[in-house]
Every structure is written in structure tokens, then in C-alpha cells.
Amino acid sequence: MIEAEGLTKKFVGTTAVESLTLHLEEGEIFGPLGPNGAGKTPTVRMLATLISRTSGSAVVAGCRLGNEADELRLRQRIGSSPRTSGSTKATAPTGTSSTSDACSASTPKP
Numbered sequence: 001m002i003e004a005e006g007l008t009k010k011f012v013g014t015t016a017v018e019s020l021t022l023h024l025e026e027g028e029i030f031g032p033l034g035p036n037g038a039g040k041t042p043t044v045r046m047l048a049t050l051i052s053r054t055s056g057s058a059v060v061a062g063c064r065l066g067n068e069a070d071e072l073r074l075r076q077r078i079g080s081s082p083r084t085s086g087s088t089k090a091t092a093p094t095g096t097s098s099t100s101d102a103c104s105a106s107t108p109k110p
Contacts, residue, residue, distance in 0.1 A: 001026045006056035011040045016042040019056065049075055062086060 007020040017039040024030050029099035045051045047060050049071040057088040061077060 001061070002030070002058070002060050004047070004056065004058040007043070007046060007053055007058055008055045009039070009046055010054040011052065017046070048078060 001023040001085075002022060004020055004022040007017060007018040008015065013037070018043060019041075022030075025101055032038075032043060042051065046053050046065070047058060049065065053065060058065040060074055063074035064075075065071065
């Protein structure tokens with residue numbers, strides 16, 4: 001599930017994404033369409049925790065953007081890793097059976 005409310009990304013001199021509100025249920029397919037410069041890439045990069053948001057909030061697969069521990073679990077779940085310290089090695093998925101419980105505090109399901 002993806003929920004975003006007022007998600008905004010500003011770069012120096014430009015607003016790439018302005019006040020995006022989005023609700024997607026688990027299993028829905030989402031394909032952003034639009035011309036170059038419409039904000040598709042920064043939206044996906046924010047939701048994948050590859051870049052930070054300027055404002056707004058979002059929860060992806062139960063992981064709250066802005067919560068460092070949740071973001072780490074989400075990156076492990078989707079198999080992405082931000083490029084920091086020169087490392088390009090991706091994080092392997094954890095094998096969690098459902099994206100909906102990837103960041104839950106409950107006991108893992110068998």
C-alpha cells in the first residue's frame with residue numbers, strides 16, 4: 001500500500017513535485033505518465049527513499065518516510081540502496097512474504 005499526503009519536492013529554483021496526494025492499495029499497479037519535467041522520477045525516488053521529501057508525508061508498505069528505521073526496512077524490502085560513501089552495492093530483499101507487514105512491529109508470520 002502507498003499513501004502520500006501533500007508530498008512535495010523542491011530543488012534549488014524549482015518545484016519538482018507539488019502537494020501530491022496518492023492512495024494505492026496493495027496489488028494495484030501505478031504507472032505515472034506525463035511530459036519530461038512533470039515530476040515522475042522524483043516522485044518514485046521519494047517513495048523509494050532514494051531522495052528526501054521537502055514536505056508532506058508518505059507511508060509505503062507500512063513504512064513511514066522520514067523514519068530512519070522504517071526507510072532502511074523499506075529499502076531492504078524493495079532491494080534498493082542509496083548511493084552513499086561511494087557504495088553502489090544494493091541491499092538484498094529480506095524475504096518478507098507481504099509488503100504490508102514489512103515495517104510492522106509484530107512478530108513475523110511463518
